[in-house]
Amino acid sequence: MEPIIQLDGVGFRYELPREGKSDWSLRGIRLTVHRGEHLAVMGPNGSGKSTLAKLLNGLLIPSEGCIVVDGLDTRDGKTLPAVRRKVGMVFQNPDNQIVGTTVKDDVAFGMENAGIPRKEMLERIREVLDRVGLNGLEASSPHHLSGGQKQRLAIAGVLAMRPEVVVFDEATSMLDPAGRKEVLQAMEELHRTGTTVIHITHSVREAFCAERVLILENGKIQWQGSPRELFLQSEEVCRWSLEVPLAVELKNRLRERGLPVRQDIVGTEELVETIWTLLSRN
Numbered sequence: 001m002e003p004i005i006q007l008d009g010v011g012f013r014y015e016l017p018r019e020g021k022s023d024w025s026l027r028g029i030r031l032t033v034h035r036g037e038h039l040a041v042m043g044p045n046g047s048g049k050s051t052l053a054k055l056l057n058g059l060l061i062p063s064e065g066c067i068v069v070d071g072l073d074t075r076d077g078k079t080l081p082a083v084r085r086k087v088g089m090v091f092q093n094p095d096n097q098i099v100g101t102t103v104k105d106d107v108a109f110g111m112e113n114a115g116i117p118r119k120e121m122l123e124r125i126r127e128v129l130d131r132v133g134l135n136g137l138e139a140s141s142p143h144h145l146s147g148g149q150k151q152r153l154a155i156a157g158v159l160a161m162r163p164e165v166v167v168f169d170e171a172t173s174m175l176d177p178a179g180r181k182e183v184l185q186a187m188e189e190l191h192r193t194g195t196t197v198i199h200i201t202h203s204v205r206e207a208f209c210a211e212r213v214l215i216l217e218n219g220k221i222q223w224q225g226s227p228r229e230l231f232l233q234s235e236e237v238c239r240w241s242l243e244v245p246l247a248v249e250l251k252n253r254l255r256e257r258g259l260p261v262r263q264d265i266v267g268t269e270e271l272v273e274t275i276w277t278l279l280s281r282n
């Protein structure tokens, strides 16, 4: 698999560390993100997830080590605008990301700054609003949209810049269940069409959609593997204060009662099937 982002020995410390916190918010990060990958990043509060996200698109520059995005070193000021176009970010709060008075202006904002010609801009606006399902709302005020729609608008603005990678930093955490679903669907669509997706989340269910999960703890990568592997390690999952999926919890209880339920079950469907088989045996 071809790498799209490579981090080598990356450390970061903020100029003014918060009281009682260690100097280094991230330390010794070695990581390769592959082109087209769907990566979930999890870990306790303050473990460095948002710092990592900001380093990936050059909002922050490593204090040590280096990050190369699609061949560009983020320490090189000359190519930094290109890095920021390549790695789009969608943040947690839908309201903080609105920059235009209409949906159309909002999507146009980044492109105007990048000096994209008007004709091209109009084409891209149509294309990206279509992709996130907001076509027909061009003239609406973003403030009147639902939370899920606002986040989809933020995604449209990012997509208009034709990014290689989109980082979602807890982009679903302030939404109601319907809004979450909309954003997760948009994320899946991006992945399906070849965009690299990095999804920072506290939600185990959301991390399940990813191909690889990375756990940060105290600024270090503590673990990485498939979502399935993660939930077979219940002790660690507790230590990292991640919530265990319902199916895993139920499986553990059934096994405690001595029922013949396989240890490697992590999904609801597999568990239902197993219970069904158990019931039909008696």
Ligand SMILES: Nc1ncnc2c1ncn2[C@@H]1O[C@H](COP(=O)(O)OP(=O)(O)OP(=O)(O)O)[C@@H](O)[C@H]1O
Binding pocket: 014, 015, 016, 017, 018, 021, 022, 025, 043, 044, 045, 046, 047, 048, 049, 050, 051, 052
């Ligand atoms: N602007 C800042 N100035 C100083 N220290 C900061 C700043 N932002 C974050 N930190 C510190 O860096 C560390 C990592 O913070 P970061 O926000 O990256 O964690 P996080 O994993 O995203 O947490 P959360 O789950 O709460 O969003 C923490 O110790 C935090 O206190």
Ligand SMILES: [Mg+2]
Binding pocket: 049, 050, 051
């Ligand atoms: Mg954060």
